[in-house]
Every structure is written in C-alpha cells, then in structure tokens.
Amino acid sequence: MNLKLVKAAALLWLHCGSAFGLETPYRRRAESPAPRKLTNLADIPILTVTAEASFHAVYDECNVRYLRQAGCSKVDHVELGDVGIHGNGHMFFMETNSDEVQELVHSWILNITKV
Numbered sequence: 778m779n780l781k782l783v784k785a786a787a788l789l790w791l792h793c794g795s796a797f798g799l800e801t802p803y804r805r806r807a808e809s810p811a812p813r814k815l816t817n818l819a820d821i822p823i824l825t826v827t828a829e830a831s832f833h834a835v836y837d838e839c840n841v842r843y844l845r846q847a848g849c850s851k852v853d854h855v856e857l858g859d860v861g862i863h864g865n866g867h868m869f870f871m872e873t874n875s876d877e878v879q880e881l882v883h884s885w886i887l888n889i890t891k892v
Contacts, residue, residue, distance in 0.1 A: 814848035822851040822889045826882065828865035829858040851889075855881065 823844060827837040834856075841854040857865055862877050869878050 812846055815844070816848065818844070819848045819850060821849070823849055823853070824882065824885050825852070825854045826869070826878065827854065827856045828867060828869045829856075829863060830865060831867035831869075833867060853885065855885075857881075 825837050825841050827834050831837075837856075838854065841852055844852045857863070857869065857878065860881065862874065862881070865872055865874070865878070869875060
C-alpha cells in the first residue's frame with residue numbers, strides 16, 4: 778500500500794465537509810502537479826448517497842469533489858435529508874425506511890439509462 782497516497786486521502790477527508798455543524802473549508806489536494814485522471818471511470822455514472830447519521834456524512838462531499846476533479850463527469854450526490862428521507866445511518870438499506878431509499882436509487886438508475 779502506498780503510504781503517501783493513504784496520507785493524502787486522510788488529509789483530504791480530514792479537511793472536508795462539516796462535522797457536528799462546524800464549517801470547515803474544502804481543500805483540494807494535488808493542484809500542482811495536476812491530479813491524475815480516472816479515465817476508466819470518466820464516463821461511468823456514479824451516485825453517492827449520504828445518510829444524515831452516517832459517519833460518511835462528514836466527508837462524502839469530498840469524495841464527490843475528488844471524483845469530479847479526477848475527471849468523472851457523471852457524478853451525482855444525494856443527501857437523504859435534503860430529499861425528505863430522515864433518520865438514517867450508514868446502513869440505510871437495512872433500516873425500516875429502506876424502501877424509500879431503494880425508490881430513490883431505482884429512479885436514478887432509470888433516469889441515467891434513458892435512451
């Protein structure tokens with residue numbers, strides 16, 4: 778495992794998002810030299826779903842920004858609370874309102890596969 782890469786990713790996650798209501802600035806890493814492009818993912822639709830009580834809520838926006846910076850042009854990010862689905866943690870597909878989350882993901886898939 779590349780320790781430099783792990784440290785860079787940890788710094789990216791540490792400095793992104795808002796944790797416990799405290800706003801922290803987003804920081805992009807590797808501005809110079811330009812970051813590598815994820816060419817194999819560039820045209821693949823990617824959906825990141827974030828639940829309000831998930832430990833990912835702090836840095837999922839950073840992951841989305843990283844993917845966009847790396848050339849992924851079809852990245853969508855949905856925060857469940859913003860679309861009226863509340864009370865979920867990280868394992869939202871195992872929770873009582875998982876049908877709502879499934880409907881959201883299903884509609885996204887249908888939307889991206891329109892011909």
